[in-house]
Amino acid sequence: MANWSDPRSTGAPYAAGTATEAGAVDAGLRSYMLTVYNFMMSGVLLTGIVAMFFASSGAISMLYNTQTGGASGLGWIVMLSPLAIVFAMSFGMNKMSKGTLQALFWGFAVLMGASLSSIFLVYTSASIASVFFATAAGFAGLSLYGYTTKRDLGPIGTFLIMGLFGLIVAMLLNAFIFQSQEGSMIISALGVLIFAGLTAYDTQKIKSMYFQVSHNGELQSKVEIMGALTLYLDFINMFLFLLRLFGSQRS
Template sequence: MANQFDERTQTGGFDPTVSVGVPRAARDAGLRKYMLSVYNYMASGVLLTGIVALLFYSSGMAAQVFLGGGILPWVIILSPLAIIIAMSFGQNRMSTGTLHMLFWGFATLMGLSMSTIFLVYTGVSIAQTFFAVAAAFMGLSLWGYTTKKDLSGWGTFLIMGVVGLIIAMLLNAFVFQSGAMSLAISAIGVLIFAGLTAYDTQKIKSIYRHVAHSSDLMSRAIIMGALNLYLDFINMFQFLLSFMGGRE
């Protein structure tokens, strides 16, 4: 996802506003606070999505809306995508408050959309998959944060993989309708978003030195970083659930 704060889009490799006269201990403390804020926002978004999904399903509205047909299910499903596009391309022009509202609106709409998993999968398999993905996400993100290996080369390959995954999903949904192909797509999807988790974590960490001098830029970077990690987590969860989830 495009991000103005990605250090690979910067022309200079040295930012004196954050490097000169700033003790290393202070920079490290600032980085930890920044990353913790990203994770807090991301985790809060996932929590909000889960609560909304469970409440929408428990109320019976999910079954009425998604099994009843009509245009409303498509509005609910496509609205989060519209918000992602708006945040990605409008982050330079939007205020920090607007980005905050869009993030929480996105998490809420994702909850409505993801309420369908309770109509398809057992509660036990949903819980098991969630905790498995949570453990994997923490491990992958920790590795992305601590590794000395430059993961920037993964970006193009992984984004191409996401595009190919979407094309394969559309072809399988409307042309092949193959169960075996669906399982293969799910397995590949888990691997791609596992890689993106490590890649995005390192990218978010690298952005810090470009925004540390501005509270406004840092707030924007935190929101967009949380959105990226949220998408990695949710997509990995959905693909793994479709691969190993027990159906009702």
């Protein structure tokens, strides 16, 4: 989940005064959400293509030791670069142009693909594919719920964001101190639940942003890209946690 928000996005969505206005709002909202989903799905597809290329071409050996799975110096740079891009996009959105944000988004997707190529060293291709499609189905249902529900998911989202910070702390403690396999499974299960909830929450948040930015074409375009980044992160994190739970490791 990307930590972004537009400082001008305050107040409740406006209500259309006539049937014609309501129809225009609905059409604009559908176009806006479709653009968000197209960016998000294109980013996921690009990441997958890059990951498979690195794994199948042998280029992965530049990033990871194919025997131990340990990262090289270049591998660490590739793994950390997407995080730097997320921070740059989140905190610099209002100062960047639409073109710059788009370039950063595609660059982020490519670097994530190179970074995630390491999963092919650990898990079988068949299990990666099955978990991916299961994640896609779950994501679609959760995002649809977030888009259609009349319930305000804001309070739940706040709780989930707090849980996400706790999850990160737990992951670091387990990785460097406890190193517990059982703890890793519990963390993965919690990660799936947290990002499942965030998928619905973020979808509702992105939808509500439309009513605040639809008057400004440039700003709306930026919000579409940032919304796609947020949903991309929800999808990828849910996929990785599910893979840790259900993926079949290579012998």
